[in-house]
Amino acid sequence: MLSPIKAKLLIVDDLPENLLALEALIKADDREVHKALSADEALSLLLQHEFALAILDVQMPGMNGFELAEMMRGTEKTKSIPIVFVSAAGREMNYAFKGYESGAVDFLHKPLEIHAVKSKVNVFVDLYCQRKALKEQLEALERSRQEQELLLKKLQATQNELEHAVRMRDDFMSIVSHEVRTPLNGLILETQLRKLHLARDNADAFTLDKMRGMVERDERQIQSLIRLIEDMLDVSRIRTGKLSIRPSEFDLVNLVGNLLDNFAPQVAAAECTLSLHASEPVVGTWDEFRIEQVVANLVSNALRYGGRGPIEVSVYAHKGTARVEVRDHGIGISKENQARIFQQFERVSATHVVAGLGLGLFISEQIVVAHGGSITVQSALGEGSTFIVSLPL
Template sequence: MPHDVVSKLLLVDDLPENLFALEALVRGEGRQVFQATSAEQALALLLEHEFALALVDVQMPIMNGFELAEMMRGTERTRHIPIIFVSAAGRELNYAFKGYESGAVDFLQKPLDTHAVRSKVSVFVDLNRHRKALDREMEALAAAHRQQETLVQELRATQTELERAVRMRDDFMSMVSHELRTPLHTLYLEAQVRKLHLDRGNLANFEPDKLAAMVARDQHQIRNMVRLIDDMLDVTRMRRGALSIQPKPADLAALARRVVDGMAQQAEAADATISLQVLPDAESRIDGVWDEFRIEQVLTNLLTNAVRYGGGGAIEVSVRALGDAAEMTVRDRGPGIAPEDHARIFEQFERSADGRQHAGGLGLGLYITREIARRHGGDVTVESALGEGALFSVRLPRTPA
């Protein structure tokens, strides 16, 4: 039983001396006694306080005790307050106030018997304490229940998220294995063939010109694997916010020339050509402060996509200064990207739904590209419709924010 519960008692009697005498009887530890000399005054107090019990004199002028009780019963706030009527009339009064919730009403007869008053009041006060304690427990229980509900909901959300993450990891693992397997397998086959030649003393296959082509093929496969692994590492770093960007003064035009030259062979193999337009003229410099290595990665990703998905043909790259920013675009004439996919392709591991286009790649290129652009204070956008090729534009502020 909590001891901090204070029980408020209301005494109503038109005669102050009665109130005085009654208060002396009911006063006690953990009780607070209020006096009212009229029903009106009692009602005012009833609205202000939460009473454990009201002791009401029946015979009062203007509004008698029963009428007061009637009014109390009509108000939600006071309806459940137990009442002890105090009256000089005989026992027949006991039945004069019918219909009041049973147990909530009792009677005391004048002249008051000290013991009867004390014990009746104690019963009600204890009852009130118990009820309050119970209320508190119920409240605590309800709060605990609510908390539990929230927790369960959070757990469910976490579970869904985890399931998604596990699925994504599985997909990712199978994609990575697949992507790494292809170049590794090629290398393995090459090595076997070479061993066979060596075993048979077939050295003609290792003449300088053939050797050069052999090394170039190996390099190509190895580069592919290194790129895949680098991409995975970059994404992990990006997710941790730990991708290092080291901006230094750079010339975007020179950078674009380098990347385009470097891609020429790959483009040729896909029957594509890459042209570069530097604006306003071929000799222009486009100076800014960027991490050259990362911006090269951006252009390389966009060009790799244009070569891979552009279906051969002309790929146009342009770079130009636009006031405080620089713009770099890559346009291809391939099958394009449906508008509803424009947002999706920039997400991790998102690739076109078209299986035919899965010519290798983890679906990380555009995610990395956009992250790098954003880390430079810029962004990448795409304009494309199915059958109309694709135009990717990168905007970069020339000085870091």
């Protein structure tokens, strides 16, 4: 809604009685009249206010009306104010011509004709109000345009986010269906094979040694399913802010050492070596289960992408923090990929088909951040990768 416009008028005359008479003649509810007894006083008012019209007496001591008009025309703030000159001098003085040369829009002779003065002032006030109203409308339209442009950008950003979310959902469902199907297919095949042996009364298929192998295979497939489910549950907990951290004091070196012992079968299958470097205990207060989860994710990735090269794990204290470094000598990670590998469902390289939901590094970073720490990567293509976890003691 446009605000009501009140026009300001300036009248300048060295005689107070002339000012009062002219003010009484032109005043109205929609305007505000300012009076000045000299050119200097008028200049002061001109710098303070925005006037719709200036009515100047020509003959004033000191700076006369023409000189004041020339100064107004030479100043950016006042050069567009309409000027009307008033003079008691006779028409033969040719003041009107000089007034128009000074930039006046009209010239009035005393004694003033009341209706002519009122009419002319009304015209200039109306023009000023129309101009101000138009300016306010244009400003309102510009604000509206900017708001619409901002809203459009927000809508575009929301649309992009929704499209990204849909793509992530589709990718997630595709990955989950593939990853879940793999262990399930193994279990189904094992079950069908056993049913076939039972149907044929083949007791030799169920010797103690063969049963151990069956149980180990089943256990591997079930553990794979459990890991997938736990990863998805962790993502849900992170999104809802319900990732629990239960700190207790323990030796990080001891935890990592025991964890690496459990990786012996995977190390053998990957045909690589896995070593631990730690010169002394590193004791701190963290969530033992969650920190083990982080290190397990990093070691699993090193085995996955390590290209059968050696994997070195280092645990040490550094400037009030505990550090865990996991280094491999595999395919490495490009600079552009390093910026996205900690996001959900991201893999190191689209050219390497690997297992998993692409959640390990995302979950690991969230766990480390929840401890007040950080996780970084140093890598280059073809030169392996080193992941560094830093935790406050």
